[in-house]
Amino acid sequence: MLQNHPGETESPVSNDWSPPQASLRLTGGERALAHGTFSLSLLTLGPAVIGTGIVSEAKGPFPAGWMIVGALALVGILCLAITALMLYKGATRRVKEQLTYYQISGISGRYPETHREALQLDGVxxxxxxxxxxxxxxxxxxxxxxxxxxxxxxxxxxxxxxxxxxxxxxxxxxxxxxxxxxxxxxxxxxxxxxxxxxxxxxxxxxxxxxxxxxxxxxxxxxxxxxxxxxxxxxxxxxxxxxxxxxxxxxxxxxxxxxxxxxxxxxxxxxxxxxxxxxxxxxxxxxxxxxxxxxxxxxxxxxxxxxxxxxxxxxxxxxxxxxxxxxxxxxxxxxxxxxxxxxxxxxxxxxxxxxxx
Structure with missing residues (x-):
């Protein structure tokens, strides 16, 4: 069972991928980590792409160059993965936390119809x-x-x-x-x-x-x-x-x-x-x-x-x-x-x- 998110009218609650990023329910630390890793991915993947072209045009073997390019690409991909994880965590938090609340509360599903008939009377x-x-x-x-x-x-x-x-x-x-x-x-x-x-x-x-x-x-x-x-x-x-x-x-x-x-x-x-x-x-x-x-x-x-x-x-x-x-x-x-x-x-x- 899922209800609306408290304070909102859409029912049931859904994952929130809408911009701006603040709407994804990221905490301050998670938002900083997402910004930081995304920025670092740009700083590493950009040089990695440029470096790939330079190394591939080099005359003769250049193993050190490929190692540097590979390391930059690996760091960039890792940073993008962390960014994606933070965004996914924020976007799905509302649903997951509501389900966690029900689990702790012992609420396993919708109430019987007699109870729901009663709650309908509190439409106000x-x-x-x-x-x-x-x-x-x-x-x-x-x-x-x-x-x-x-x-x-x-x-x-x-x-x-x-x-x-x-x-x-x-x-x-x-x-x-x-x-x-x-x-x-x-x-x-x-x-x-x-x-x-x-x-x-x-x-x-x-x-x-x-x-x-x-x-x-x-x-x-x-x-x-x-x-x-x-x-x-x-x-x-x-x-x-x-x-x-x-x-x-x-x-x-x-x-x-x-x-x-x-x-x-x-x-x-x-x-x-x-x-x-x-x-x-x-x-x-x-x-x-x-x-x-x-x-x-x-x-x-x-x-x-x-x-x-x-x-x-x-x-x-x-x-x-x-x-x-x-x-x-x-x-x-x-x-x-x-x-x-x-x-x-x-x-x-x-x-x-x-x-x-």
């Missing part, structure tokens, strides 16, 4: 990052005490992953992770969205979300309609809360807060719920955008999110080509199936949120 973070592994970037936590170093990409350190978790979530412990995942699974933002949707200014909110997303206000209002049957639950903005479990779990694994098994358990849970509630990837993305708009209340951020999702949907990434699998809605939690009925029956709906 797919383009330019890794989309076929639990980690979205090569990470230090995978190294298993290996002393291997990589020259074509840098590893995400545990500290870098923790910093991102702290900045995005305020999560730095396993307990904090578990609590955040639980609140997202239960509808941290979805419940607030329902409260606002049942308030006196709901029409203003629907119009605002329509302006932020470009989606019809009627379609957004329909997300709140009470479920008519268990096979067609209310969607609200569940995509937003459940999606957030995925990057949170990926980052928590990269930060060393949770083992791989825990990350996958939570990711696969929200993935199964998502495939039970939505009938296609575009439908899921539309709901995700509404949830993002409700959370951000920012037009520029909303347009940027739409651009990222459109780029992913139109990309040729293998993860994008995973077929959407619909799952029976019967596996959804009761509070999703009944459209948060207890919240609807509460006479004291909160009035904080998007428009305040």
């Amino acid at each position: 973070n797919a383009v330019g990052n890794w989309s076929e592994t639990l980690e979205n970037w090569p990470c230090e936590v995978r190294m298993n005490r290996s002393l291997a170093t990589f020259k074509s990409f840098s590893l995400c350190s545990v500290d870098e992953a923790k910093t991102a978790l702290d900045e995005d979530w305020g999560v730095l412990t396993r307990e904090g992770y578990d609590q955040t995942v639980r609140s997202l699974m239960e509808g941290l933002h979805t419940r607030q969205f329902l409260h606002e949707s049942l308030s006196g200014h709901r029409q203003s909110m629907f119009q605002r979300l329509s302006a932020l997303t470009g989606l019809a206000a009627n379609d957004i209002e329909a997300l709140v309609s009470s479920p008519t049957n268990a096979h067609s639950p209310t969607q609200l903005i569940w995509a937003w809360d459940w999606w957030r479990v995925i990057p949170l779990s990926r980052n928590a694994f990269m930060a060393g807060l949770i083992p791989e098994e825990v990350a996958w358990e939570n990711i696969l849970t929200v993935s199964s719920w998502t495939h039970a509630l939505f009938d296609s990837l575009p439908a899921y993305h539309r709901n995700l955008r509404v949830g993002h708009a409700f959370w951000s209340n920012n037009y520029a951020m909303g347009q940027a999110r739409k651009t990222v999702l459109d780029t992913f949907e139109n990309s040729s990434l293998p993860i994008r080509k995973v077929k959407w699998r619909s799952i029976d809605s019967g596996l959804l939690p009761r509070y999703v199936l009944d459209g948060l009925a207890e919240e609807r029956d509460d006479e004291h709906h909160g009035s904080h949120g998007l428009l305040n």
Whole structure:
């Protein structure tokens, strides 16, 4: 299995022979050696060619001349061989180092389709990052005490992953992770969205979300309609809360807060719920955008999110080509199936949120 090179979009990664030489991933020492040996080959092969003509025109045997010409030619050919070796080493480094990373990490091939279906839901973070592994970037936590170093990409350190978790979530412990995942699974933002949707200014909110997303206000209002049957639950903005479990779990694994098994358990849970509630990837993305708009209340951020999702949907990434699998809605939690009925029956709906 090969993915794109970290930070680039071409998938899978390929050998890089393109100029300039710096693009060949040569280290400073290798680049100096390649330049030096190539220059020396010119300084030796040139005189060797000229010397061949002079010696061949000499009157009578000239063994010393042939020895000098042969020595110059041999040195020149050796220098060219070293130059070629350095260029080959640099050009193939990206592929070889990615394969080395997988070997050290114990990743032997593509994940099962259920795992890939789940990773497809994180299309927001797919383009330019890794989309076929639990980690979205090569990470230090995978190294298993290996002393291997990589020259074509840098590893995400545990500290870098923790910093991102702290900045995005305020999560730095396993307990904090578990609590955040639980609140997202239960509808941290979805419940607030329902409260606002049942308030006196709901029409203003629907119009605002329509302006932020470009989606019809009627379609957004329909997300709140009470479920008519268990096979067609209310969607609200569940995509937003459940999606957030995925990057949170990926980052928590990269930060060393949770083992791989825990990350996958939570990711696969929200993935199964998502495939039970939505009938296609575009439908899921539309709901995700509404949830993002409700959370951000920012037009520029909303347009940027739409651009990222459109780029992913139109990309040729293998993860994008995973077929959407619909799952029976019967596996959804009761509070999703009944459209948060207890919240609807509460006479004291909160009035904080998007428009305040």
